[in-house]
Amino acid sequence: MLEIKNLRKAYGRHVVLHDVSLTLRPGTIHGLVGANGAGKTTLLNCLYGLETEMAGTVQSSTGGAVREITGLLPYEPYFYPRLTGREYLEFCLQARGRPLVDFAGWNRLLELPLDQYADEYSAGMRKKPALLAQLAQDFSYLILDEPFNGLDLEANLLLKELLRRLRDRGTGILLTSHLLGALTETADEITVLFAGRVQRHYIASEFGTLETDLLNSLHSEKLGLMDGLV
Ligand SMILES: Nc1ncnc2c1ncn2[C@@H]1O[C@H](COP(=O)(O)OP(=O)(O)OP(=O)(O)O)[C@@H](O)[C@H]1O
Numbered sequence: 001m002l003e004i005k006n007l008r009k010a011y012g013r014h015v016v017l018h019d020v021s022l023t024l025r026p027g028t029i030h031g032l033v034g035a036n037g038a039g040k041t042t043l044l045n046c047l048y049g050l051e052t053e054m055a056g057t058v059q060s061s062t063g064g065a066v067r068e069i070t071g072l073l074p075y076e077p078y079f080y081p082r083l084t085g086r087e088y089l090e091f092c093l094q095a096r097g098r099p100l101v102d103f104a105g106w107n108r109l110l111e112l113p114l115d116q117y118a119d120e121y122s123a124g125m126r127k128k129p130a131l132l133a134q135l136a137q138d139f140s141y142l143i144l145d146e147p148f149n150g151l152d153l154e155a156n157l158l159l160k161e162l163l164r165r166l167r168d169r170g171t172g173i174l175l176t177s178h179l180l181g182a183l184t185e186t187a188d189e190i191t192v193l194f195a196g197r198v199q200r201h202y203i204a205s206e207f208g209t210l211e212t213d214l215l216n217s218l219h220s221e222k223l224g225l226m227d228g229l230v
Pocket residue numbers: 011016034035036037038039040041042043
């Protein structure tokens with residue numbers, strides 16, 4: 001289990017996360033939603049250990065460093081210029097001291113031009129090698145920042161099925177998405193972050209009210225404006 005307790009993170013005077021607690025259990029898909037700037041990416045970075053200056057605790061129940069057993073898919077994966085997709089994947093594994101694997105099977109699924117320069121991939125394609133680099137390492141936990149962003153319909157459907165299968169095999173997955181449907185269709189629990197605070201935690205049986213709750217709480221003023229227009 002990965003556990004965040006009473007996390008507070010500030011950039012200068014700007015407090016981005018206030019007393020946030022969240023648990024990621026094995027064999028669970030945990031969705032994280034919130035408006036732009038709510039603090040989702042910051043929370044993922046704190047959990048993974050990319051941010052160090054913060055108050056509160058981030059712990060793995062096994063006692064080791066979270067990143068030893070966790071893969072991170074960043075919001076915007078970075079590719080070194082003039083590395084092909086295949087070289088990027090090999091680099092990711094070697095950087096972690098992992099044995100190289102044959103990507104052919106995975107790539108029949110993802111259909112990437114692995115011999116093309118990765119920084120020339122289309123926006124939608126760029127998530128795929130970054131995701132593949134994490135999947136090939138067989139982590140206990142995955143932290144995925146907007147994994148559905150930019151993927152085409154087929155890749156979206158495949159990713160949802162893949163996440164469910166990984167969850168059923170015991171992987172704990174924390175993911176953000178602005179696509180509420182993608183989360184309610186896959187997640188076992190969802191945490192709503194509002195202005196750096198946990199607004200509410202939902203279990204699957206409560207997802208039915210999530211959209212209305214979000215509309216009412218986040219946009220009540222805008223709903224009032226809409227009433228005057230439509
Ligand atoms: N390195 C940084 N330095 C200063 N402020 C930052 C930094 N990173 C993030 N912030 C600020 O922290 C707040 C939360 O940003 P964050 O990227 O975590 O939000 P988010 O919920 O992931 O948003 P989005 O949905 O747009 O990706 C924002 O106000 C952002 O401007």
